[in-house]
Amino acid sequence: MAAAALVPGAAVWLCCVAFTYLYNGVSDIGEDRVNGSARPIARGALPVPTARRVCLLLVALALTGAALLGPLMCLLTLCMLALGYAYSAPAFALKRTTPGTMVAVLGSGVLTYLAGAVDGTGRLTPELVVFALALTLWMGLVGAVAKDFSDTEGDARHGRRNWTLQWGGRRTALLVTFSSLAIGVLLAVAAVLLSAPGLAGPAATVLCGALVLSVAALTAGPDASRARRRVPYRVFMVTQYTAHLITFAQPLS
Structure with missing residues (x-):
């Protein structure tokens, strides 16, 4: 097209x-x-x-x-x-559940990148596939979980069964920390293995975002305000936006 x-x-x-x-x-x-x-x-x-x-x-x-x-x-x-x-x-x-949310977010991410390819050149390069996969995982494994940190009161009252309620904030924060850092590291490794300079900026962004998000998630105590518990999700969003803005400035080949 x-x-x-x-x-x-x-x-x-x-x-x-x-x-x-x-x-x-x-x-x-x-x-x-x-x-x-x-x-x-x-x-x-x-x-x-x-x-x-x-x-x-x-x-x-x-x-x-x-x-x-x-x-x-x-x-x-x-x-x-x-x-x-x-x-x-x-x-x-x-x-209602974290796995269900992940399915929705991961599916939406895949559909979005496919639509972008169909609507543009229709050419999926290795660099673009790696970027799309990494950022889809970032949305599905990090954002889909971190979004629940600040909403435990309403979620519990209305029958949600997300991991923050089932496992507790500490365990879920550890899981988000591992997922975010793993995605950042793997994206950086892929950039090196593919000799793809276009992936260097997004990889550095995701890795830095993962570090900040991890600190924010692990240091938010159970008595923290809703605004404080919302910080990891805000870091997730800023990281996601920044990584994509970098690809606009330096398109992937």
Whole structure:
């Protein structure tokens, strides 16, 4: 597919992601209010009926745009929307457990990079595959777990069974520490083995982010404030954004 399709393709994917987050905000309103979340639906800034209508509009826009971009993009879009729905919908609620969340996040990551390849040059180089795999694992094994550190009160009250509640904050922090450092190290090793200078920046970013995240996770005691327990997830997000911004400045070959 021509590079000219990148902008409409990105718009389609933005609709998919916005639908996923907005629908999750509708389904999480109870937990979010207990946790003191500042999300717009939880604090009453966005009425639930309005949010539901916007969700339907986003789905319609995503499917219409994807249909215009071709059958493969349409299939990927359908899968992304279905995964976003399954994450929050009461009938599936992948969000209830950490493995379920991992499935949703890992699947979304894979679909996103595939859509990017389909919507762009369609060429998956070894460097791009390694980067996509590493950052997908970063989202699925680190972010999907760290996001629960700050929300134990609401999660427990509404029947969640994530690892932070089942295993305790300390054990889960150790797991996140191991996962994040392992991903950073493996990405750095891959950059050396592939002689891929384009991977050096993202690898250094992920490794540094993993170190900061690990310290933040391991030093947050059980009595820490919600804001303090949220720090590991914020570090995760900053690391993820930075690694991708580096690839924009120095595209992978």
